Structure formats: structure tokens, C-alpha cells
Amino acid sequence: MNLLNYTLKYLYFTLLAVISIWAVIFYVRMIAEIRDSLDDGLENDKMLVIQKVAHDPATISRAGFNEHNYAIRQIEKDLAKDRKDDYRDTMMYTLNERDLEPFRVLTTAFKNNNVYYELKVVASTLEQDDLVRSLFYSLLGLYAAILISILIINNVLLRKIWIPFYELLARLKVFRLDQHLNIATTTTNIKEFKELNLTVSALVDQSVKAYGNQKQFIENAAHELQTPLAISLNRLELLAEDQTLSETNIESIDKVITTLQRLARLNRSLVMISKIENHQYGAVETVVFNDLLRTIINEYQDLAEVRQVSLEFEDNGQFSAMINKDLAAILISNLLKNAINHNISEGTVKILVSQSGITFINTGRKEALDTQQIFERFRKGSSSKTSTGLGLSIVQSIISIYNFDLNYCFNDSHQHIFEVSIKH
Amino acid sequence: MKILVVEDEAELREVIQQSLEKQSYIVETAASFGEGLDKIASFEYDCILLDIMLPDGSGLNLLEELKALNTSNNVIIISAKDSLEDKLAGLDGGADDYLVKPFHLAELNARVKSVVRRKSLNGNNKIELARLCVDLEDRLVTINHKELVLNRKEFDILSYLVVNKNRLVNKTALAEQVWGDHMDEADDYEFIYSQIKNLRKKLREGDSGVEIQAVYGMGYKITIV
Numbered sequence: 185m186n187l188l189n190y191t192l193k194y195l196y197f198t199l200l201a202v203i204s205i206w207a208v209i210f211y212v213r214m215i216a217e218i219r220d221s222l223d224d225g226l227e228n229d230k231m232l233v234i235q236k237v238a239h240d241p242a243t244i245s246r247a248g249f250n251e252h253n254y255a256i257r258q259i260e261k262d263l264a265k266d267r268k269d270d271y272r273d274t275m276m277y278t279l280n281e282r283d284l285e286p287f288r289v290l291t292t293a294f295k296n297n298n299v300y301y302e303l304k305v306v307a308s309t310l311e312q313d314d315l316v317r318s319l320f321y322s323l324l325g326l327y328a329a330i331l332i333s334i335l336i337i338n339n340v341l342l343r344k345i346w347i348p349f350y351e352l353l354a355r356l357k358v359f360r361l362d363q364h365l366n367i368a369t370t371t372t373n374i375k376e377f378k379e380l381n382l383t384v385s386a387l388v389d390q391s392v393k394a395y396g397n398q399k400q401f402i403e404n405a406a407h408e409l410q411t412p413l414a415i416s417l418n419r420l421e422l423l424a425e426d427q428t429l430s431e432t433n434i435e436s437i438d439k440v441i442t443t444l445q446r447l448a449r450l451n452r453s454l455v456m457i458s459k460i461e462n463h464q465y466g467a468v469e470t471v472v473f474n475d476l477l478r479t480i481i482n483e484y485q486d487l488a489e490v491r492q493v494s495l496e497f498e499d500n501g502q503f504s505a506m507i508n509k510d511l512a513a514i515l516i517s518n519l520l521k522n523a524i525n526h527n528i529s530e531g532t533v534k535i536l537v538s539q540s541g542i543t544f545i546n547t548g549r550k551e552a553l554d555t556q557q558i559f560e561r562f563r564k565g566s567s568s569k570t571s572t573g574l575g576l577s578i579v580q581s582i583i584s585i586y587n588f589d590l591n592y593c594f595n596d597s598h599q600h601i602f603e604v605s606i607k608h
Numbered sequence: 609m610k611i612l613v614v615e616d617e618a619e620l621r622e623v624i625q626q627s628l629e630k631q632s633y634i635v636e637t638a639a640s641f642g643e644g645l646d647k648i649a650s651f652e653y654d655c656i657l658l659d660i661m662l663p664d665g666s667g668l669n670l671l672e673e674l675k676a677l678n679t680s681n682n683v684i685i686i687s688a689k690d691s692l693e694d695k696l697a698g699l700d701g702g703a704d705d706y707l708v709k710p711f712h713l714a715e716l717n718a719r720v721k722s723v724v725r726r727k728s729l730n731g732n733n734k735i736e737l738a739r740l741c742v743d744l745e746d747r748l749v750t751i752n753h754k755e756l757v758l759n760r761k762e763f764d765i766l767s768y769l770v771v772n773k774n775r776l777v778n779k780t781a782l783a784e785q786v787w788g789d790h791m792d793e794a795d796d797y798e799f800i801y802s803q804i805k806n807l808r809k810k811l812r813e814g815d816s817g818v819e820i821q822a823v824y825g826m827g828y829k830i831t832i833v
Contacts, residue, residue, distance in 0.1 A: 410688035411617050414710030418623040421713045424826055425630075425776045431824045438826040445780055448710050452690070459691065466693050483788055486761075486799045510692055 187346070188338045199330060207323050211316065219288065222307050223271050226290040229254065229305045230269075234294050241296065249276070254305045259293065264300035267293035276306065286311060348372040352384060359388065361395045362461055399458055406455040413448045417441060453574040456514070460581040465508040472504045473512065474537055480516050481535060484524060493527045493546075500538040505606055507586050515582045518575045519544050519602055526600075541589075541605030552594035609724065610651070613637045614644035614670065615659040615686065620709075624657065627713040628720070630775065641665030645673055653681055655724050657716075660687040660698065671701040682723040686711070712781035718771045735770050738817030738832045742770045751814040761786055762807045765800075769820060769830040778827040804828060 233254050237243045247256040259267075270291045275284040288309045293302050348370040355367050367388045369381035423429075424437045459465060481497050488495045505512075523533040523546035531547035559580040583590045583604070591603045611633045615621040618639065625635045636651070638644035641664040648656070648670070656674075660667040667685060674681055683705075685698040690708040698706045704723045707716060725733055725744070733745035741750045747763055749756040758766065764786040769777055779797045787799070808820050821829050 407688050410709045411620060414688075415617065415619040415623060417710050418620070418627065418713050421776070421778060422623060422626055424778075424823070434824040434826055438824070441778065441826070442780075455690070464691065466691075486787055490799045 188342055192334065192338060195334060196331060199327060203323055203327050207319060211319060214315070215312065218310060219271075222288045222309055223290070226271065226288060226305045226307055227269070229307070230290055230292055230303060233303060233305065234296075237294070237296050237301075244296075244301065249306065253307065254303060256301050256303050259300050259302045261300050264293040264295065264302070267291075267302070273309065274306075278308075345374065348374070348377045348381065352381065356384070361391060364388075365392055399462065402454060403458045403462075406451045406458070409451050410448070413444060413451065417444050417448070420444070450574070453578060457574065457578055457581050460511065460578065460585060463585060465511050468506050468508055470504050471507050471509055471512045472502060473516070473542055474499055474502055476512055476516055477535060477537055477542065480513065480520060484517075484520055487521075488524050488533070491524055491527060491531075492529045493524050493531045493533055495524075496532060496534045498534065498536045500536060503537050503539060503541055505586070505588070507582075511582050511586075515579055515604070516542070518579045519604070522575055522579075523548075523600070523602070541603055543604075544602045545599050547598065548600050550598045553592065553600065555592050558592065609654045610634045610636065611720065612644070612647055612651075612653045612656045614641075614656065614662070614667065616640060616662050617659075623713075624716065627716065631717060631720075633720075641667075641670060644670055648674060648677065648681070654727075655682045655684065655720050657720075658683050658685050658703070660685055660689065660694070668697060668701050671698070671703060675702050682727045684716075684719055684723055686716075712778055712784075714768070714772045714775065714777040714781045715785065717775070718768060718785070721771050735767075735773075737770055737773055737830065740770070740811070740816040740818050742767055744771075751811075751816045754814070756810060756814050756816075758807070758810065761803050762810070765803055766807060766830075769828060773830050776823050776827050776829045782828065 233243070233247075233256075237256070244256045246252075247254055249255050272289055272291070274287050274289045276287045277283070278285045286309050287306045290305045291302065292305075293300060295301075351370045352367075355369075359367055367385060369385055372378055372381070420437050420441050424434055424441075429437075477497065481495055485495065507515075519542075520533070520535070523544045526548045527533065527546055528548060532545075533547075534543075534545040536543040536545070559576050579590065582588070587607045589603075589605045589607045591601075591605075593601050593603075595601060609632075611628055613621055613624050613628075613635060615624065615637070616639055621637050621639065625637055628635045636647060636653075638647050641662045644658070644662070647653075658667045658670060662670075667687075671683060671685075674683065683703040685703045685706045686709060687694065687698070687706070688709045695706045704726070705719050707719055722744075733743055735742045735744065739752050741753075743749070744767055747767075749758055749763065749766065765782060768782060768785050779800055783797055783800055786803075804820055804822075811818060811820070817833055818830055819833050821831060823829055
């Protein structure tokens, strides 16, 4: 439910309550006013009748509801003494409606020539159920009219007013820290939106800056690490040449060198990822992957042999794409290395290339990989001591900057399939 | 042979110097752009190892100065930057080679030798060791002037070891040299061992007078028996 309709929902209920309460109060007050006014009229009629009777006693005999709006009957003195003006509602038969209709009646007593009479004066009053019905329909109309106007205002005016907000939202949706430097905002006269624009812009600027610093930091840290690594490695290499060292000494040195080399590799991979993501790999050219595959597969033949994995290459058509040549080689190498390293003894790696892309099919662990995790940095599929856990992250970075697609699936014959294609 | 090392990191400078002196080179060092410039202007060197990022200037500018002086120096850039652009900038600037830090000392050795060899006037591309002679240019190996047939990998291993004769060559350095950088993630080096085994057999059968020693699982070294 969007914001506009959300507030409307509450407005509908509130309006309904307000109008209903108002209707009740209005009704009660109106009835009171009408009675007041009728009662005043009745009192006036009473006085007129009493005056008339005083002038002309025959009026008494002529009185009666058939011809007049008053009736007079004689009563006992005792009864008359206690009688006060009494107004009440009653029902009387009317000819025009042929039904009982509501009337207001004033019952009083008066004395004429020491005879006590009871006087009843009536006045037709309004039909309350008619009033209620009429009031109900009018208010229903008012309610509908208000709602419709609000709906129209909301949809036409508010929608227009909220444009800067929705535009900002759309831009935020597609905003990527690693791709955009800032965010555009729509000019508006509304204070809240102005503030929102300023705040979001400031936040984005800050984030971009923090992201940049972070990236710069990783890059610098990795760069700065290369020199101490170089010094340590080279010193150890020199030390290992010392003839007086024992076998255990040299084995220890070898272990330290191996560890340091791992650190150096890790470092190089981090620098590489940050450079790929910073688009610092230059010139893009049309790379024919078929030739590249042949060269790289050839280079990896030795590793495959050591791992007792056979490599099969099947060329079903030329696959070429615009990509930096170095990155194309890294992409292929990492996928191939992945397929060889995570394989089993006597396993196979099949590399298929066709116009639509490249497919690596390899035997390996007999369960599917978790696609959520395989591209995560430092996520290792094996406990390999030399694996940096960055190989597929590098692949992922290359894939994403060149708009390639990489799909993974696990088939029924327990083969892991990685497929590279161009995103359409 | 005189070599100048221009590198601001004292430790690294020292290690490089020590390693090169083991190869009987005369090594001079410069810790800054200014010092490097002074030395280049005053002396002639057979090879210059040049760091790009110096505190008081870029190594690339030093390269320009060298060009302007028109002295035929052989420059190898040593840098932590490993992108193609950086390499091209260095090579276009007139450098002969580009070595990315961290590097193996054996690799540095091989590059220095190769650069010096390429630029030397007599064009001596042959390295002799006992009865073994390796022609690096023609990729030809002879024992007592009789050709020894080697496959590509065997030749690469042998030439790398010969260039670093009497020195311990780390197995990783060897693997990277012969199989390329991508072999670095192989957690064992059996594939080197099988090549070495064949090579040893051929050297022994040909009576070369040299042998490849394994140094406690760390690497190999070629020596005269």
C-alpha cells in the first residue's frame, strides 16, 4: 500500500466517525429547536383561545379537533388546580396522509366564569423518521463528496507534489557505490523534500568517499605490503644458500618461504580484485576465446597431469567478446584452475566453446556447491593450503564489469558446470 | 661487471646487493632519485636496477635522464606495480625489463644476466659449465660439442639452473619460470620433480660433469661434480 492510500485509509475512518457524531449532535439539537419553536407557538395559541373564550363563551361549544386545532372540555376544580402546562408528543390521524402523524400537544387548564376547563392545543410536528432518513442520505452524500475530492486531490495534486520523492527513490534503487559518484535530485519547493534531497546527497557523497577511501586503503595496504614481503622472501632465499645450515634449518626456512609466498599471492589477488573493480585494467579489444583457451589449456596440462585429471577441449564455434586481454586470460585460467583443483583423482575437465559461450564441466565432490557462497571472498571449497580463496571472486569481478553471465549448475551425473556467456 | 641498484628501501637494497655480489658483480647503490642521478652522470654501469617509486622523484624520470645522457645502460625496473600499463610505461621509457616485487633472487639473477648478455657487444649467449654448454639464444645444449636433445621444459629448467649456477633455486621460482605464474597455486611440485629426474638422467648419460642437487625439498642447484 503506498503512502497516498495509506493516509487515505485513516482519513476515511476518521471522517466517517466525525460525520456520524456530528449527525447525532445535529439531529438532537435540531429536534430541540423545533420543539422549542412549536411549544412557543402552542403557548401563543393557548392564550389566543383563552382570550377568545373570554369574549365569546360559545367558542367552547364550537371547539374540537375536527374543525380547530384545539379542544376544550370541562373538568373538576380540584383537577384544574394542579394542572400545569404540559407539552408532549402524540399521534393523530390526518386525512391527507391517511395515517397517524406526529403532533405536539399542549394540555392546560383555565377558568372561565368559575368553570374549569381543560384545553388541548395541537400543532403538527415534523416526522422524525423522515428527518433521520433525509439527514442520513444528505450526510452520506457529503461523505462521498469529501472522499472523492480527497481522492482526486491526492491522485492529481499530491502525486505531483511527491514526484521528487519518487524520483529520488528510483535513483536510490539503481544506485551502486562502485559505479556512481553521486546522486541526482529533483528540484522542489517543499521543505521536507529539499531536506531529504540534501540529506541523501550528503549521505551518498559520504558513502562514496568512505568507499573510495576503503578501496584506496586496501590498494595501498596491499602495495605497501609487497616491499616488506620482497625483503623477507629475498633474505630467506639468501639465508637458505648458507652452506653451514642443517637440513632442519633449511626445511624451516622453506616453510616460512612457502607461507610468505602464499601471503604475497593473497596480496596480489587483493590488488587485482580492487583494480578490476576500479576499472583500472585498460584497453578492451575483441578477444577470440578459442585461441586463448587452447593456449591456457596447454599451459595447465602439467597441473592436470599431477592431479591425475584429464582435460578435454571441444571447439563448437567461435566465441569472441570485447574484453581486456589480461582479464580474459585470468578469467579462463581461474575457472580452469578451479575445475582442476577441485577435482578427483582420475577425474575429467571438459571445456566446451561455442558461439554462445564457454562451458567448464568437471567431476568433483558429489554434491552441488552452494551458489550463494562460491563467489564470496575467502570462501574455500577445500582445505588447500595454497588456495587463496579469491579465484572465483576474481572471476566474479571480471564477469560483472564486462556484463558477462556466469551460471553454475550440478547435473545428474555429479558434474559441476560453470558456464560463461555474454549477458543479453 | 658493474651494477647500480637504485632502491629507497634500505633492506631490499642490501639483499639485492648481497645476492648480486655472490655472482661476482661489482654493486653500487643509490637510495634516492638524486643519488641515482649523480651516479648515472658520473659512472657507467653494465646494468641498472631501478625502483619506480622513489621518495624524491619517479624512476621513469631517471630513465629519461639516462636516455638524454645517451649512455647505453641496461635498465631493469623493479616495482610493486604489476599492471600492463605500468610495465609498458617502463618499457616504452627505454627499460629493458620489468620485474615485479616480490621477486625471487634467482629470477633477478636470470634477468640481469639476460639483459647484460643482450646488450654486450660480443654477443656471448653461451654459458659453459664443465663439459656442458648451453646456448641461450639458439636454445641448444651440447656436452663435449655433442648435442643433447631436451624438450622445452627440460631446456627451460636447465637454462634457469645454469644461469643461477652454484646457487639454490627455489622450486617455486623454477615452477614460475618454466610453467608460468599460474602454477603458483599448485600445492606440490611433483611435476618439477619428474622433469628434473629426466634431466638428471640425460646429464648423467651424456657425461656432462654437472649435476642437479636437490636441497632438502626447498629447491635445486646445479654444480660441477
